[in-house]
Amino acid sequence: MVYYPIGIQTFSEIRTKGFLYVDKTQYVYDVCHPGKFVFLSRPRRFGKSLLTSTFDAYFSGKKELFKGLAIEKLETEWKHYPVLHFSLASAKRGTVEDLDSLIQYQLESAEEEYGIENRDSFNITIRFRRLVEDIYRKTGMQVVVLIDEYDAPLLTVLHDSDKLEPMRTELQSFYSPLKDLDPYLRFVFITGISKFSQLSIFSQINNLKNISMNPKYASICGITEREMMDNFQEGIDELGKANDMTKDEVLAQLKRKYDGYHFAYNSEGVYNPFSLLSAMDDSAFNNYWFSTGTPTFLVKMLKRFHTDLTKLDGSEAGADDFDAPTENMHSVLPLFYQSGYLTIKGYDPILSNYTLGYPNEEVKVGLMHALLPFYVVKDPVEARTAAGKMYLALRKDDIDEALEAARAFFAGIPYQEGTLQDAPTSEGHFTAMLYVMFSFLNVYVYTQVRTAKGRMDILMKTDTTIYVMELKLDGTVEEALKQIDDKGYAIPYEADGRRIVKVGIRFSSEERTITAWKIVA
Incomplete structure (x- = not known):
């Protein structure tokens, strides 16, 4: 039987208690030879804390924990260095007092561990400096400093x-x-989600090496396809039995839901480790990663920068944008990328431009769930009921019934609900509402899709059908269908093999709902 380390972030516990461990120790060795000051950014629940704990065990000389792993053949000395391991993950109350107490507590614990006298200093700058210097003098060894989730207090x-x-x-x-x-x-070694460039940690450490987008370390966190096939065969088999699926169907579903993260251009994609381990442990395909945290701060940033939600998927960013200071950024793209809600989908070396998109189905659908109260209706239960009706209709390839359910739902939303009062006459606003609702259905939805002659409003793909949809605010459905034909929106999908359906939709700003539609199959 395989034991999956769900929520276990301590390397020694995983190794001594028989939990499954995907070997990342080759990266551990490579990072610190000859690296000295290293920074790594990865999304939450992506294994940063486990990686930091692995460095702790390695520099503590715990050779027995690495038996059978890649690093066992690489390291010959196994020196025992004094290690200071800090974590700021729990400093999320948003007060300086709380943060100071946490830092002071961890400094005091380190002083007790190494028998260092505090000398009555509660200035954290002096206390930290004295601690390192005193440990060095006492042990004769250089000190290893590990700081996990350094930016957690700032993101709050x-x-x-x-x-x-x-x-x-x-x-x-x-x-x-x-x-x-x-x-x-x-x-x-310092980990976090974002980069706050004005902190002294970045502005004063001139030789800090940021490996976050280095292709060599793109798979240092997360699980590659090969690693999954080498380590999860039993879990894959159990998923198939529990869900009455073939092995190929299981692999396709795992890839669709949890794969797709790219942390460098031309790098191998990786699976979300928390979601993949959870799926194996439960023998179920649930949205695990998203359920562990609500991206409230991301919603606030979307509003702060007046972001067009429908253009996140397929957005473009220059190389410099990824190095932009989080606190001074001018768009949400760097933060959405660093937080794991967008990932690298393509790269243009001539223009040094990245194309970003949702990594997988879990992220996209989960994000739409979180955005429902802000873009559609405050009560998610209403939206789920409507989405259920729409989903059942689409399962039958009945777009007419799906749009009828959407019409009734939107008509029942009070004017003051959601964000309707913000832009009641904006076509983009209504497109965003439809986008959120259709995305909520667990089907592939794209908006503002570029074509040779323009942008179509909504492209929706089911297993059997491709829907090309054009929305007209206070216009006519005939105008919408004519635009689909004149611009050739459906042409790129004619060779797909699935049925192509054109849909013209009229949205009334006065009635604030869909008032007419026409379907051409």
């Missing part, structure tokens, strides 16, 4: 400039000694 207050600045100042006080401590340090 990212939307609140009044709280962001004092929080940043507090962290700056903690990180500032690292540059001057260089002679006393063997290795510094």
Whole structure:
């Protein structure tokens, strides 16, 4: 029987208690030879804490934990360095006092572990510096510093400039000694989701190596296709039995729901490790990653930058955008990428432009669930009921019945609900509402799809049918269908093999719902 380490982030516990471990120790060795100051950004629940714990065990010289792993054949010395392991993951209350207490507690624990006297200093800059220097003098060994989730306190207050600045100042006080401590340090490894460039951790450590988008380390977190096939055969078989699916069907479903993350151009895609492990453990295909956290701060950032939701998938960003300071960014794209809601889908080396998109079905559908109260209706239960009716209709290839359910749903939304009061006469606003609802159906939906002669409003794909849909606000369905034909929106899909259906939709700004549609098969 395979034991999956769901939520276990300690390397030693995984290795000593017989949990499945996907070997990433080759990367561990490569990163710190000859690396000294290293930063890695990855989304939440992607194995950053486990990786940090693996560095802890490695530099602590715990050779027995690495038996049978790649690093066992690479390392010959197995030195035991003093390790300072900090985590700021729990500092999410949004107050400087809470953050300071957490840092002071971890500094005090390290002092007790190494028998270092505090000397009555509660200035975290001085206390941290003295701790490293005293450990070096006491042991004669350089110190390893590991800082996990360094930006967790900042992300909590990212939307609140009044709280962001004092929080940043507090962290700056903690990180500032690292540059001057260089002679006393063997290795510094820092993880987080985003990059706050103005912190001293980035502005003063001139030789900090950011490996976040380095192709060599694209698979340092996450699980590749090969790793899945090598380690999860029993789980794949159990998924097939539990869901009455063939092995090929299981693999296709796993790829569709959990694969697709790319952290460098031309890199191998990786599966979300938390979702993949959870699916294997439960023998079910649920939306695990998204259910562990609601992206409230992302919704606030969408509104702050007046982002067109329908253009996130397929958006383009320059190479410099990924290095943009999170606190000074001018669009949501860097943060959505760093947080795992968008990933690299393509790269143009001539223009140095990346094409971004949703990694997989789990992320897209989960995000639409979270956005329902902000874009459609405050009560998600109403939306789920309507979406259920639409889904059953689409299962029967009955687009007419699906649109009737959508019409009734939108007509029943009070004017003040959701964001209807923000842009009641915007065609893009109504397109976004339809986009969220259709995406909620667990089918492939694209909006503002580029063609040779323009952009179609909505492209929806089911197993059997491709729907080319054009929306006219206060116009006519005939105008919508004529635009589909004149612009040749359906032509690129004629060789697909699935049935092509053209749909013209009229949305009334006065009645705030769909009032007419026409279907041409």
